[in-house]
Amino acid sequence: MAYNVLPLTRLIEHFERLPGIGRKSAQRLAYYVLNMPREKAEDFAHCILDAREKIIHCNVCQNLTDSEKCPICSDDARDKTTICVVETPQDVLAFERTREYNGVYHVLHGLISPMNGIGPDQLYVKELLARIGQGGVLEVIMATNPTVEGEATAMYLSRLFKPLGVKVTRLAYGIPVGGNLEYADEVTLYRALEGRSEI
Amino acid sequence: MAYNVLPLTRLIEHFERLPGIGRKSAQRLAYYVLNMPREKAEDFAHCILDAREKIIHCNVCQNLTDSEKCPICSDDARDKTTICVVETPQDVLAFERTREYNGVYHVLHGLISPMNGIGPDQLYVKELLARIGQGGVLEVIMATNPTVEGEATAMYLSRLFKPLGVKVTRLAYGIPVGGNLEYADEVTLYRALEGRSEI
Numbered sequence: 001m002a003y004n005v006l007p008l009t010r011l012i013e014h015f016e017r018l019p020g021i022g023r024k025s026a027q028r029l030a031y032y033v034l035n036m037p038r039e040k041a042e043d044f045a046h047c048i049l050d051a052r053e054k055i056i057h058c059n060v061c062q063n064l065t066d067s068e069k070c071p072i073c074s075d076d077a078r079d080k081t082t083i084c085v086v087e088t089p090q091d092v093l094a095f096e097r098t099r100e101y102n103g104v105y106h107v108l109h110g111l112i113s114p115m116n117g118i119g120p121d122q123l124y125v126k127e128l129l130a131r132i133g134q135g136g137v138l139e140v141i142m143a144t145n146p147t148v149e150g151e152a153t154a155m156y157l158s159r160l161f162k163p164l165g166v167k168v169t170r171l172a173y174g175i176p177v178g179g180n181l182e183y184a185d186e187v188t189l190y191r192a193l194e195g196r197s198e199i
Numbered sequence: 200m201a202y203n204v205l206p207l208t209r210l211i212e213h214f215e216r217l218p219g220i221g222r223k224s225a226q227r228l229a230y231y232v233l234n235m236p237r238e239k240a241e242d243f244a245h246c247i248l249d250a251r252e253k254i255i256h257c258n259v260c261q262n263l264t265d266s267e268k269c270p271i272c273s274d275d276a277r278d279k280t281t282i283c284v285v286e287t288p289q290d291v292l293a294f295e296r297t298r299e300y301n302g303v304y305h306v307l308h309g310l311i312s313p314m315n316g317i318g319p320d321q322l323y324v325k326e327l328l329a330r331i332g333q334g335g336v337l338e339v340i341m342a343t344n345p346t347v348e349g350e351a352t353a354m355y356l357s358r359l360f361k362p363l364g365v366k367v368t369r370l371a372y373g374i375p376v377g378g379n380l381e382y383a384d385e386v387t388l389y390r391a392l393e394g395r396s397e398i
Contacts, residue, residue, distance in 0.1 A: 010249070011246045034254055065204050071203070090226065
């Protein structure tokens with residue numbers, strides 16, 4: 001653009017950097033913020049600073065929290081003998097939405113990916129080993145994504161934990177509920193067949 | 200969610216209020232901001248405050264700007280005898296992208312809409328009248344959207360300006376370039392037929 005209004009251009013650029021936001025959406029969002037009541041815009045800005053400032057990793061499960069120990073780890077009603085290992089904090093939310101899991105979590109904050117130079121040392125594996133080492137853990141559920149990197153990470157960790165005498169399990173593969181057999185890929189269908197159960 | 204992390208929840212809510220951002224996108228954006236380097240997140244927050252603080256309306260054309268008179272109105276190379284009247288600052292950007300228009304603009308910041316209680320007094324009509332009243336304006340192009348409200352506003356303003364001795368024009372209607380006749384609605388097609396020109 002020949003006629004730049006710097007504060008506006010910079011705001012648009014910031015929105016554009018966010019995931020899934022293109023040039024047009026970034027413009028729309030920036031103009032929306034400009035038309036907000038002043039207090040709302042200020043509150044938005046402060047929320048960003050506040051979240052960035054106050055949110056830390058739980059010192060047990062590494063999930064995002066604003067206290068030393070996250071609400072899930074602090075909850076006495078949760079079953080501390082079962083740890084569900086996930087890649088991101090968003091995955092924890094996904095499991096919590098099922099309302100069926102009553103164990104605790106461990107957030108790795110990434111997956112092992114030699115291609116991107118990410119090894120176990122860059123993840124929170126040491127902390128997970130320490131938790132298992134303290135005893136009292138009966139089962140570790142590998143709940144990483146069913147991708148190449150998710151599988152590799154689950155494999156690597158299960159070999160690491162088995163000698164410690166804990167049961168290591170993996171999420172079931174199969175056809176998604178509400179899905180359509182016609183559109184299921186052959187690997188998924190094969191896994192669904194393999195994992196069939198009696199009714 | 201049973202386990203709320205307040206600063207995170209508030210940030211998600213802020214993102215969710217933006218146009219076109221649903222619950223899932225808001226979560227993704229909030230987590231993205233949390234994973235940003237601290238300086239980037241701070242810069243983002245300051246940009247919001249800065250834009251909200253510094254961006255004002257140009258005292259000539261009412262477009263958004265950070266100086267008293269916007270870069271377009273300040274540009275001596277622009278033809279001040281032609282004013283293109285638009286609804287929003289985004290419309291100005293759209294015209295600038297054509298690189299074909301060399302006149303100036305006037306941003307109404309809305310359209311006349313009796314249903315929503317918006318009359319000419321809530322728009323920047325008075326300012327436009329004053330510009331025309333100062334003399335030197337030969338043509339006013341009505342470039343509001345081809346919607347009911349856009350048409351009504353164009354109609355209303357053209358009746359207001361004609362007695363002042365300026366030429367008032369309206370954008371051409373027709374089939375969009377690259378469009379498909381099959382999908383054109385009948386009104387558009389009729390207008391395209393009506394406005395046909397010799398080749």
